[in-house]
Amino acid sequence: MKKFLIGAFAAAALLMTGCVKSPVTGFAYTDIKDGMAVTGNAGSSKVGTAEVKGYVGLVALGDASIQTAARDAGITRIHHVDYQVKSYVGVYTIYTIIVYGD
Amino acid sequence: MSLPAAAQEIRSHYVSKAEADGVIYHTLPVTLFEHPEAGDLTFDITYKEHRGGHATLNFTCRMPRPETVDSVRFVSGGAILSGPVCKLYLEPEKRGWKHRYTFDLDASRLCAFFDETQLPEVTLYIDDQPWIYRAKRSAWRSYAPIGYRIFEMIRVNEAH
Numbered sequence: 001m002k003k004f005l006i007g008a009f010a011a012a013a014l015l016m017t018g019c020v021k022s023p024v025t026g027f028a029y030t031d032i033k034d035g036m037a038v039t040g041n042a043g044s045s046k047v048g049t050a051e052v053k054g055y056v057g058l059v060a061l062g063d064a065s066i067q068t069a070a071r072d073a074g075i076t077r078i079h080h081v082d083y084q085v086k087s088y089v090g091v092y093t094i095y096t097i098i099v100y101g102d
Numbered sequence: 103m104s105l106p107a108a109a110q111e112i113r114s115h116y117v118s119k120a121e122a123d124g125v126i127y128h129t130l131p132v133t134l135f136e137h138p139e140a141g142d143l144t145f146d147i148t149y150k151e152h153r154g155g156h157a158t159l160n161f162t163c164r165m166p167r168p169e170t171v172d173s174v175r176f177v178s179g180g181a182i183l184s185g186p187v188c189k190l191y192l193e194p195e196k197r198g199w200k201h202r203y204t205f206d207l208d209a210s211r212l213c214a215f216f217d218e219t220q221l222p223e224v225t226l227y228i229d230d231q232p233w234i235y236r237a238k239r240s241a242w243r244s245y246a247p248i249g250y251r252i253f254e255m256i257r258v259n260e261a262h
Contacts (some may be wrong), residue, residue: 031114046158047128047148048189073148073160074190075205082117098117100126 026096035065038043038080044100044101048073054093075101103235112251124151128257129249134242135224136236140165140198143224143235149209149253150258153168157209159183160190160202161224163235168199169228178222181214183207213257216249218242 002058024032050069052062066081078101120129126149135143138235161174174186190202215222221242224235 026152033117042117043123044126045148045150046238047126047146048115048160049128049130049146071191071200072162074188082118086114098128100119 025085025087028089030093033082033084036081036083037078038079040077041072041077041079041101041102043102044079046100048075048101049096050097050099051094051096054095056091058066058094062095064095066097066099067098069097070101073101075099077096077102110248110251112248112255115245115248124153126150127252129252132245133238134245135147135222135237137163137233137235139147140233140235147188147212149256151256153256155209156206157201157212158204158206160204161260162200162202163202164195164198165233166198168194169201169233170205171201171225171226171233172230173204174203175225175227176215176222177225179213179217179220179261181211181217182213196250209253209256212253213250216246218246218248 004053048071050062050064050066050072052060052064054060064083066078069081070076070078080100081100082100084096084098085093086089114130115132116127116129118125125149126148129146131146133142133144134216137143139225141164143161143163145159147159149157159176170189171187173184173186175182185205185207187203187205190204192202193200221239222237225236226233
């Protein structure tokens, strides 16, 4: 039973790691930032974020849409979008969208 | 146990971007205040260089009913951040309403505001009636040195 639980836990963690949207991921630990999109709009004075969280690869909750991040900062013209991923052995993962604009 | 400010890792608590007209900094949202009935208050701060020293604080709070907040007052010891707020949106949830507001503040007071020895509070004014959120002691003591360090870094970078 113990081996089964460890195996299930490891499989879930691996699955979760695979779900992380990133060119580079670490099985044990991930903490990266990357670019997602750039528009032709000039400059930015506002920043908005939105995030989703995942637990053990079994449950994932949240809203990390660009629309939500922009709305949270009152952004109507998007300049560019970055994202950030943190993952701890795939057990706990946070995916954050960061929108810059005016 | 909170670590001295110098030992705190701040990199994961903010993002920054260099642009043609100055660097823009943004602290990621943190939940440091709570109301016994309404729940948590979460806030983030955005600062852009060469904009007259103003920062923008956006906050999210929850209330039983949709209310119109007129102004806000963040108090930490002698540091007071206050002003009229602008509504970003109100949204119904399972229980109560989510409120999202923004207001501009004098960024030079932020280092003094993030004082871990204080226990600050946030007062929202709705038709002149106060609605008070108090700091979560351990969360504040953990985050205050980080907030201080971030805005000290911003001040030093802008000055040089």
